Amino acid sequence: MLRRARNMGTFKIDLQWVEGNAATAEKSFFKINGSASIIDPTELGIIKARRKPNAIATRALMHAGSGHKYWSAFPQPTIDEIEKLSRDIYEALFKPILEAPIKTLDLPIAGQGYSANSFKMMFDLVNLVNEVTAAMWQEEKQVRRRRKEEPVPALPDDENGIKAVECLKTVRKAAWLISGDYSGSLGLHPVVYFYGSNGRFQPTAFLATVKFVSDLRARDAFYEFTEARYDFEEFLVKHRHFVNALGHSYGSRTRPLDALVTMYELILSEIQAGRRIDDEIVSTLLAEPRLRELKSVSEVDNKQYRRRFTKDEKSAAFLREAIDQPIRCKICKARLHARSISTDHKIRQQDGGTRDPQNAQLTHPYCNTGYKESKHAKAAKEEVLIG
Numbered sequence: 337m338l339r340r341a342r343n344m345g346t347f348k349i350d351l352q353w354v355e356g357n358a359a360t361a362e363k364s365f366f367k368i369n370g371s372a373s374i375i376d377p378t379e380l381g382i383i384k385a386r387r388k389p390n391a392i393a394t395r396a397l398m399h400a401g402s403g404h405k406y407w408s409a410f411p412q413p414t415i416d417e418i419e420k421l422s423r424d425i426y427e428a429l430f431k432p433i434l435e436a437p438i439k440t441l442d443l444p445i446a447g448q449g450y451s452a453n454s455f456k457m458m459f460d461l462v463n464l465v466n467e468v469t470a471a472m473w474q475e476e477k478q479v480r481r482r483r484k485e486e487p488v489p490a491l492p493d494d495e496n497g498i499k500a501v502e503c504l505k506t507v508r509k510a511a512w513l514i515s516g517d518y519s520g521s522l523g524l525h526p527v528v529y530f531y532g533s534n535g536r537f538q539p540t541a542f543l544a545t546v547k548f549v550s551d552l553r554a555r556d557a558f559y560e561f562t563e564a565r566y567d568f569e570e571f572l573v574k575h576r577h578f579v580n581a582l583g584h585s586y587g588s589r590t591r592p593l594d595a596l597v598t599m600y601e602l603i604l605s606e607i608q609a610g611r612r613i614d615d616e617i618v619s620t621l622l623a624e625p626r627l628r629e630l631k632s633v634s635e636v637d638n639k640q641y642r643r644r645f646t647k648d649e650k651s652a653a654f655l656r657e658a659i660d661q662p663i664r665c666k667i668c669k670a671r672l673h674a675r676s677i678s679t680d681h682k683i684r685q686q687d688g689g690t691r692d693p694q695n696a697q698l699t700h701p702y703c704n705t706g707y708k709e710s711k712h713a714k715a716a717k718e719e720v721l722i723g
């Protein structure tokens with residue numbers, strides 16, 4: 337709270353008196369903030385689209401269900417549901433609060449929850465998982481289309497909050513798939529997937545991972561991913577600079593998204609095909625036309641450093657050391673995150689296993705509730721076929 341108060345103290349507030357009704361005031365607001373007084377384009381777009389479900393959902397979850405309530409006119413049960421969902425999502429994405437320099441592996445999976453970049457990333461996340469494109473919610477003059485491109489149906493205003501609730505539920509499901517102790521969660525370690533070699537949180541890597549995991553879920557491929565997970569994540573840790581390079585080459589927001597997802601898919605398919613030597617996988621990535629920006633990647637660091645370490649440099653040093661000494665899942669052997677740990681019976685209860693602490697092991701939630709049971713089912717089926 338003290339840090340936020342200090343941040344607030346650095347901003348000046350400009351006020352202007354406008355004579356007229358609400359419509360006149362609204363028109364004046366857009367005119368002022370679209371010219372001399374600059375307002376962030378994403379913020380302005382959400383204000384203009386404030387009756388759309390994606391804008392309502394973004395505003396609600398960024399403030400954990402508080403702040404200016406775009407949803408205040410909805411029925412009270414809907415208001416309560418929007419605010420509860422928003423708190424759940426905020427807790428899953430932004431807790432614990434990220435401090436700099438980083439001195440713990442217990443990191444939030446979505447970085448800082450009160451920055452301008454977080455606001456943009458959350459809006460991109462809401463749109464991504466709900467399959468909402470810019471053409472569906474932006475004004476016609478803002479949308480750039482090719483000449484032969486068909487017009488896209490506009491996203492309707494949310495009159496009663498039902499669509500906003502659906503948006504938030506979809507976001508919560510996506511968040512729970514990648515992190516948390518919820519049954520079926522992969523429990524991805526944030527340092528492996530979301531924090532770069534420079535120690536900073538990477539919004540594009542976060543969004544790409546959400547899409548990658550959603551695609552795995554859509555084709556029911558969690559089991560196959562878990563089979564290859566250890567090698568997949570070891571490769572990502574050793575070659576963290578690839579994510580930095582693609583993000584830097586393609587730009588911010590969702591522009592590097594397709595390239596990053598393509599890279600993840602190629603790495604996974606190479607490992608599943610039995611190619612587990614790093615040089616072989618790297619050669620495949622460098623030969624992929626969709627990843628042409630990786631061709632110029634060099635691990636040689638030519639940056640000139642000052643004598644005193646910055647917060648980012650301290651964070652990078654800590655993460656480099658700490659990530660090599662992690663607690664690992666006893667089933668898939670990949671790294672465990674403090675917020676995504678499940679306690680599993682080594683010998684299953686149905687096989688006579690007890691609550692003896694010696695029979696307990698730490699795993700990812702999905703490894704415990706999904707992968708392990710699927711593996712037992714496959715083994716039982718094979719035994720029946722052989723018999």
